[in-house]
Structure formats: structure tokens, C-alpha cells
Amino acid sequence: MSAQIIDGKEVAKSVRKSIKARIATLKEKGVTPGLATVLIGDDPASQTYVKSKVRMCEKLGLYSEAIGRPADIAQAELDEIVAQLNEAPNIHGILVQSPLPSHLDEPAVVKAIKPEKDVDGFHPYNVGLMLIGEPNVLPCTPHGIMKLLEYYDIDPAGKEAVIVGRSNIVGKPMAAILVQKAKMANATVTIAHSRSANLAEITRRADILVAAVGRPGTIDGSMIKEGAVVIDVGVNRIDDSNDPRGYRLVGDVDFDSCAARASWITPVPGGVGPLTIAMLMFNTVEAAERSISG
Numbered sequence: 001m002s003a004q005i006i007d008g009k010e011v012a013k014s015v016r017k018s019i020k021a022r023i024a025t026l027k028e029k030g031v032t033p034g035l036a037t038v039l040i041g042d043d044p045a046s047q048t049y050v051k052s053k054v055r056m057c058e059k060l061g062l063y064s065e066a067i068g069r070p071a072d073i074a075q076a077e078l079d080e081i082v083a084q085l086n087e088a089p090n091i092h093g094i095l096v097q098s099p100l101p102s103h104l105d106e107p108a109v110v111k112a113i114k115p116e117k118d119v120d121g122f123h124p125y126n127v128g129l130m131l132i133g134e135p136n137v138l139p140c141t142p143h144g145i146m147k148l149l150e151y152y153d154i155d156p157a158g159k160e161a162v163i164v165g166r167s168n169i170v171g172k173p174m175a176a177i178l179v180q181k182a183k184m185a186n187a188t189v190t191i192a193h194s195r196s197a198n199l200a201e202i203t204r205r206a207d208i209l210v211a212a213v214g215r216p217g218t219i220d221g222s223m224i225k226e227g228a229v230v231i232d233v234g235v236n237r238i239d240d241s242n243d244p245r246g247y248r249l250v251g252d253v254d255f256d257s258c259a260a261r262a263s264w265i266t267p268v269p270g271g272v273g274p275l276t277i278a279m280l281m282f283n284t285v286e287a288a289e290r291s292i293s294g
Ligand code: GUN
Pocket: 095, 096, 097, 098, 099, 120, 140, 141, 169, 276
């Protein structure tokens, strides 16, 4: 089998199209959805992500406020930034880019964001609602992956879904969404991780495989079932002197060997990435709508 490509750029475009009219309606009511991004330190990958988020806000006519602070910021100062954004009427969504420098208490920062402005869906209140099947906001990357599956009519119901990676950002919420008793879910879900024994045995069971570990080459063609749907969340920079940037991006999946066996596969770049940003815009618009619906 040779896999068909899941085109994240195309799906992200359709998501953006679906929120355009909602943004216009909000503006007619005098509300411009506003997103604040908070970037601590100068990690190049994080800078790139935040820049893309700000650029997409501009493209869609959302208000954005990009806050940057040096890596040695004190916890109290970061807490104060979040407290002010919580109260800012023109800000509907707050995104503190992860990971934070190690001296900062990231879980405390996540909990300090008002749940109604938590457009990442990381606040324990929102995580709880997601787990019990009453989602308020879904984390952007797993939500985007669900949009990819929906767009290509890949129904996880009754399928074996294996997620490699147990982060709070992707792995755990992805599992929680796929296992729900809900339309386009109902999968049998396994989470594998760095301490799993016999990873290949587990991944070979997958009808739908989601790789989200942040390590190139974690999954190769010998580790997947013929006809599997392969979703690659990894965004890894590897040195490449032929590229003007000095690096290129690769996923967690060895694309060529997996594409030879899979039925569907996401490329890197151009697969999951565009959806993460599109769903952040979607979550910000929803937060703005809720702010005026009482
Ligand atoms: N770092 C990597 N992905 C994300 C994300 O979706 N949200 C935030 N806040 N930080 C990230």
C-alpha cells in the first residue's frame, strides 16, 4: 500500500473559513476576539511558534498582544502578567508558550489562567470537563487531529488507536478525546510512552497511530500495521547544511517507510502543525463568543 497524504494546510484553511463569519458577527457586536501570547526566553522553536500564532491573528483580523520576557523572569512577575491579562477586557484567550524555563512553576501558571480564557485547554477545570465528555475547550493539537480525521472521513469508532507519548499537551488529551462515547470517537485507546516495553508490538496493533514524543525516527515502517492511519505530531529540527536556515523539520515518524505501508499519513511540515494554529484561532473565537453570551 502507498499512503494518501493528509493535507493539513487544506484542512486548516477550511477551519479558518468556518470561523470567518463568526469573527465578522462578533465585530458587528463591537467585539474583536483578542489573543495574548506570552513567550518567556528565546528558544528559537518557541519564537517561531508564537510568531506564527500572531501572524495568523493578523490574517484573520483578531487582536493579538505578544508579550515577551527574558528567561530569568521571576515567578511573581509572570504571575502578575497573567493576572493582568485575566482582567483585560480586550483579551479573550491567554497562551503561555510551553515549555517555560525550569525555575518557573508551569503547572501553577496554567492554573492561574482563568478557565474561560484558557484557549489551550490546559487548565485542570477544562481538562476535567473534557474527561467527563462535556468539553468546554479542547487542546489545540488533539482537536486539530480530530478535524483531520473528520475531514478525511476516518471514523475511529471501534478501531485500535495507539498514542505514543503521554504529554499533557497532546498524548493524554488525545486519548481522552478518542475514547469518548461520542461521534467520531469510540476508539479502543492505548497510550505508549518511553517506559513501555515492546513499543513495536503495541504500535503494530494500531489502526490509528498518533506519534507525539518529539524524537525523530521513533516510528518506522516495520512498526506499523499495513493500512494504518499515521498521524505525526513531531516537529524536530535537524541540522541540514543544504537548507538556508541550517536545519530542516522532521516528524517522529520515518515518513518514507511508513508511507509505503500506511493508508493515510500526515507529512511534516504541512500535516498536524497548521491545525494546531487554526484550532487556537477557533478556541479564541469561541472564548470571545462566550464572553458576550454571559
Ligand atoms: N508548546 C508546544 N505546543 C504548545 C501549545 O499548544 N500550547 C502552548 N501553550 N505551548 C505549547
